Amino acid sequence: MAALSPAAPATVRRPRRRRHLPLWHAFWILAAAAYFIVPIISLVQFSFGGRVDGHSAGFHWYATVFADPNFASSFWLSVQIALETVALSIALLVPTAFWIHLRLPRLRPVMDFVSVLPFVVPPIVLIVGLIPFLQPFTFIYSRPEVLDFIYVVFAMPFLYRSLDAGLRAINLQTLAEASANCGASTWSTLIRVVVPNLRSAIIGGSFLTVAIAMGEFTISSLLSFNTFPVYIFNIGQSTSNEAAALAVISLLLTWALMIALYVVGRGGRTTAQMAATR
Amino acid sequence: MATLETAASSTATPRPVDVTASAGRRPSRGRSRAGLRWLGVAPLTAYLLVFLLIPAGELVVDAFRSPAGRFTLGNISAVFQSQYISSFGASLELSALAALFGGLLGLLAATAIVHPSAPRFVRSTVTTFSGMAANFAGVPLAFAFTSTLGATGVITVAFQHLGISLAAIDPTSTTLGLALVYNYFEFPLMILLLLPALDGMKREWREAAQNLGASGFTYWRTVALPILLPSLLGTMVLLFGGAFSAYATAYALSGSTGNLVTELIGNLTNGNVTVDPQLAYALALGMMLVISVLMVAYYLLQRRASRWLR
Amino acid sequence: MARVELRGLHKTFGGGTVALDRLELDVASGELVSLLGPSGCGKTTALRIVAGFETPDAGEVLVDGVDVLGLPASRRNMGMVFQSYSLFPNMTAKANVAYPLRIRRRPKAEREARAVELLDLVGLARQVDRYPHQLSGGQQQRVALARALAHEPAVLLLDEPLSALDAKVRVQLREEVRRIQLELGITTIYVTHDQEEALSISDRVAVLAEGRVEQIGTPAEIYNRPRTPFVASFVGTVNQIDAVVVSPAEGAVRCGERVLVVDGDLSGHAQGADVGLYLRPEDVVLVTDEPEGTPGASGTSGASGTSGASGKVRSITFLGPVTRVGVDCELGALVADVASDVALGLGIGDPVTVVVEPGRMRTLV
Numbered sequence: 001m002a003a004l005s006p007a008a009p010a011t012v013r014r015p016r017r018r019r020h021l022p023l024w025h026a027f028w029i030l031a032a033a034a035y036f037i038v039p040i041i042s043l044v045q046f047s048f049g050g051r052v053d054g055h056s057a058g059f060h061w062y063a064t065v066f067a068d069p070n071f072a073s074s075f076w077l078s079v080q081i082a083l084e085t086v087a088l089s090i091a092l093l094v095p096t097a098f099w100i101h102l103r104l105p106r107l108r109p110v111m112d113f114v115s116v117l118p119f120v121v122p123p124i125v126l127i128v129g130l131i132p133f134l135q136p137f138t139f140i141y142s143r144p145e146v147l148d149f150i151y152v153v154f155a156m157p158f159l160y161r162s163l164d165a166g167l168r169a170i171n172l173q174t175l176a177e178a179s180a181n182c183g184a185s186t187w188s189t190l191i192r193v194v195v196p197n198l199r200s201a202i203i204g205g206s207f208l209t210v211a212i213a214m215g216e217f218t219i220s221s222l223l224s225f226n227t228f229p230v231y232i233f234n235i236g237q238s239t240s241n242e243a244a245a246l247a248v249i250s251l252l253l254t255w256a257l258m259i260a261l262y263v264v265g266r267g268g269r270t271t272a273q274m275a276a277t278r
Numbered sequence: 279m280a281t282l283e284t285a286a287s288s289t290a291t292p293r294p295v296d297v298t299a300s301a302g303r304r305p306s307r308g309r310s311r312a313g314l315r316w317l318g319v320a321p322l323t324a325y326l327l328v329f330l331l332i333p334a335g336e337l338v339v340d341a342f343r344s345p346a347g348r349f350t351l352g353n354i355s356a357v358f359q360s361q362y363i364s365s366f367g368a369s370l371e372l373s374a375l376a377a378l379f380g381g382l383l384g385l386l387a388a389t390a391i392v393h394p395s396a397p398r399f400v401r402s403t404v405t406t407f408s409g410m411a412a413n414f415a416g417v418p419l420a421f422a423f424t425s426t427l428g429a430t431g432v433i434t435v436a437f438q439h440l441g442i443s444l445a446a447i448d449p450t451s452t453t454l455g456l457a458l459v460y461n462y463f464e465f466p467l468m469i470l471l472l473l474p475a476l477d478g479m480k481r482e483w484r485e486a487a488q489n490l491g492a493s494g495f496t497y498w499r500t501v502a503l504p505i506l507l508p509s510l511l512g513t514m515v516l517l518f519g520g521a522f523s524a525y526a527t528a529y530a531l532s533g534s535t536g537n538l539v540t541e542l543i544g545n546l547t548n549g550n551v552t553v554d555p556q557l558a559y560a561l562a563l564g565m566m567l568v569i570s571v572l573m574v575a576y577y578l579l580q581r582r583a584s585r586w587l588r
Numbered sequence: 589m590a591r592v593e594l595r596g597l598h599k600t601f602g603g604g605t606v607a608l609d610r611l612e613l614d615v616a617s618g619e620l621v622s623l624l625g626p627s628g629c630g631k632t633t634a635l636r637i638v639a640g641f642e643t644p645d646a647g648e649v650l651v652d653g654v655d656v657l658g659l660p661a662s663r664r665n666m667g668m669v670f671q672s673y674s675l676f677p678n679m680t681a682k683a684n685v686a687y688p689l690r691i692r693r694r695p696k697a698e699r700e701a702r703a704v705e706l707l708d709l710v711g712l713a714r715q716v717d718r719y720p721h722q723l724s725g726g727q728q729q730r731v732a733l734a735r736a737l738a739h740e741p742a743v744l745l746l747d748e749p750l751s752a753l754d755a756k757v758r759v760q761l762r763e764e765v766r767r768i769q770l771e772l773g774i775t776t777i778y779v780t781h782d783q784e785e786a787l788s789i790s791d792r793v794a795v796l797a798e799g800r801v802e803q804i805g806t807p808a809e810i811y812n813r814p815r816t817p818f819v820a821s822f823v824g825t826v827n828q829i830d831a832v833v834v835s836p837a838e839g840a841v842r843c844g845e846r847v848l849v850v851d852g853d854l855s856g857h858a859q860g861a862d863v864g865l866y867l868r869p870e871d872v873v874l875v876t877d878e879p880e881g882t883p884g885a886s887g888t889s890g891a892s893g894t895s896g897a898s899g900k901v902r903s904i905t906f907l908g909p910v911t912r913v914g915v916d917c918e919l920g921a922l923v924a925d926v927a928s929d930v931a932l933g934l935g936i937g938d939p940v941t942v943v944v945e946p947g948r949m950r951t952l953v
Binding site (some may be wrong): 025028035036038039040041042043045046074092093096097099100103104107113114116117118119120121122123124125126127128129130131132133149150152153213215216217219221222224229232233236237240243244246247248250251254255257258261262 | 315316318319321322325326329330332333334335336338340383386387390406407409410411413414415416417418419421422423424425426431432433459462516519520522523524525526529530533538542543547548555558559565566569572573576577
């Protein structure tokens with residue numbers, strides 16, 4: 001279209017300005033891509049290596065991993081903790097977020113601030129403070145379920161922010177008034193009207209919570225529970241190739257969660273997606 | 279709790295003071311209804327009290343206690359021994375490096391994504407991959423970098439063949455190397471956290487500046503950067519805090535030889551060398567102080583940022 | 589001051605939508621020309637091309653005879669006022685206005701003096717140190733106007749500058765825009781979708797539809813002599829009446845059983861062809877049929893001499909000084925604007941006589 005036009009002066013400039021950019025851009029994009037991809041390639045390569053003759057070990061280390069009964073037990077322990085954390089987080093945060101938006105909107109800035117606290121409070125500091133406090137309660141302190149309660153704190157920023165974004169998007173006040181006008185109680189408004197509208201926010205926040213709980217190392221290691229990341233770490237102390245295979249499995253799991261999150265997020269607003277414990 | 283109550287009574291006060299009505303009953307009813315409203319946040323408040331505030335308080339108290347339970351300043355003064363105080367130096371240096379790397383790279387990438395000439399798909403692609411990278415952290419990330427830049431890592435070995443030593447960025451033993459690892463999640467995190475602020479930048483500002491004679495650079499220097507600065511610094515404060523708090527990645531890389539504050543606390547709590555919970559409390563208190571300063575800075579920057587971006 | 593010419597501007601957007609279709613426009617030096625049209629007619633695109641934010645597929649933009657399309661927006665020496673949000677939030681009103689001078693590295697004292705002077709010109713002498721978020725929408729647009737004038741641009745461009753404001757502020761501010769424009773004698777292109785705004789402040793109005801100029805002329809020409817059905821219906825309200833040409837030479841048409849001589853050139857029509865007649869509501873006169881001789885709805889003397897069509901009141905809409913009365917009559921369904929005090933006597937269903945002065949009826953080319 002443009003090529004036919006007589007307005008050459010207008011179009012002459014643009015190619016000149018743009019010709020630099022692709023090269024410049026391409027360099028940075030390649031550099032960034034290399035930075036992000038090379039460690040993963042190395043990891044995968046390590047998971048296939050480790051034979052003295054230098055040949056590929058194939059899926060040897062993966063087979064070793066799956067044969068180890070501790071793999072399954074630590075993995076399922078983490079899954080169980082993750083699901084319990086999700087249930088507890090939803091039960092605690094969904095009604096609270098709903099209530100704050102509906103009745104206490106001026107608490108919203110306070111909550112914005114509170115909800116980033118667990119993000120910056122170092123897990124190691126929290127657990128050092130929690131140990132003397134929880135130790136007397138042996139019935140809970142010695143059971144892995146204690147992790148559920150602690151992880152809820154760390155999952156809070158992510159689930160709350162997801163809910164907050166969802167609630168902002170649905171014009172809650174009007175929905176609640178319309179629902180009350182139809183004779184619904186506040187509670188049934190929450191269950192029948194708000195929760196279905198928040199579905200993608202709840203599911204999105206839940207995936208992030210699962211990602212946190214599945215990846216958390218600091219607290220479970222200091223409380224000596226053999227969760228999945230602790231198991232990976234312990235294997236890494238002895239057989240690095242096997243640990244690499246485990247890290248690949250863990251990575252694939254995280255990605256599956258993130259892709260699921262992306263698919264869910266497409267329905268509504270995508271929320272910021274970062275959840276791993278570092 | 280005290281803050282809750284004062285806030286509750288302040289809700290009751292603005293209610294119209296009805297002079298004609300029986301003054302005895304009205305206000306009390308208003309107060310109890312307002313109180314009920316605040317009851318809605320009671321579960322969360324209680325939860326955070328038990329699992330966040332009490333541990334924090336416990337820690338503060340215990341930092342000033344001897345193993346026998348008596349008051350002492352010994353733990354605190356022990357922190358100022360060279361080994362421990364230098365661990366704060368190392369942690370702060372690492373956090374600064376990570377925040378700076380991640381912050382600047384993230385800013386560049388994020389502005390490139392939102393630039394009007396960038397194709398649409400770039401944004402969704404980059405945010406998706408950022409989400410993935412930002413979640414690749416902890417033990418698996420440590421192993422990935424050990425196999426890349428560790429003593430027998432793929433890249434290390436490749437460079438050895440070229441006669442170049444990468445020992446200076448070995449993540450298992452150098453701060454720079456560790457910063458490079460942290461950057462793996464800090465960089466994408468910066469992109470994700472900064473995008474909303476960049477979305478708040480109006481197209482009209484850029485166009486008005488151009489129309490009034492500003493070059494792209496001048497627009498950035500005089501308009502965009504001053505507006506973005508609070509958000510930018512606020513996000514970098516979060517990155518700083520994230521790096522400062524990190525334990526799993528560093529511990530998995532350097533084992534018990536690490537000298538970051540978090541690693542020392544871990545060793546003192548559960549280590550195979552020495553266990554000294556009292557000293558761990560004191561170190562954790564130090565970390566809390568640093569984090570508090572960061573949070574105040576973050577809060578002030580946030581307030582400043584929201585003034586402009588409404 | 590500068591003369592602006594748009595020559596054959598053509599622009600197609602990604603989806604194949606034609607935004608501008610070989611647009612032609614001349615703006616004389618010191619003139620204020622409005623681009624008026626419905627959303628999507630290309631008026632904003634045209635303005636953005638002039639400003640340098642869009643590139644046309646074809647055509648030229650000449651300022652004093654020189655093509656400026658090769659220049660980036662920052663070097664075109666134009667001032668633009670956007671619809672909203674264009675003030676830099678990190679600067680006070682004064683700093684915003686001084687900004688173009690800061691870019692041009694003028695001495696600080698000169699910048700300040702000029703900014704204060706311009707803010708005074710737009711009536712904000714007391715708000716110089718306020719930040720944009722401390723100003724009302726109308727005040728913000730005043731600052732934006734002052735800023736667009738600070739570097740003494742050759743051309744002033746306004747892109748729906750008042751559309752985000754309240755009705756009252758809008759009227760007040762448009763008068764000020766015009767006052768300042770006349771005072772400075774600056775060549776101005778004003779984009780708006782509000783016909784009242786365009787008619788009230790412009791030297792000339794260009795009505796745009798589907799990327800081309802339908803008609804350009806003084807506000808009175810546009811209103812009184814619309815050349816196309818689109819212009820007639822977009823600018824103001826019109827009644828449309830179907831008629832048949834009786835004598836092209838005399839301008840006579842037949843409408844119902846009446847033969848009328850109308851204003852407008854019928855030479856292009858054959859005898860017996862169908863034509864549409866257009867008539868403004870204020871040109872329709874209603875005469876009430878009451879015997880006691882109440883004066884006609886509007887005191888036209890021709891009431892007796894011309895064709896009176898009997899009809900019935902269908903609707904009554906109060907518009908302030910006038911009341912719009914809908915009437916069903918032999919000519920079709922018409923609306924008439926009647927002085928409100930007179931219309932008080934009317935009720936729905938009342939019989940009335942519709943009197944139309946044939947000279948007021950127009951055919952369009």
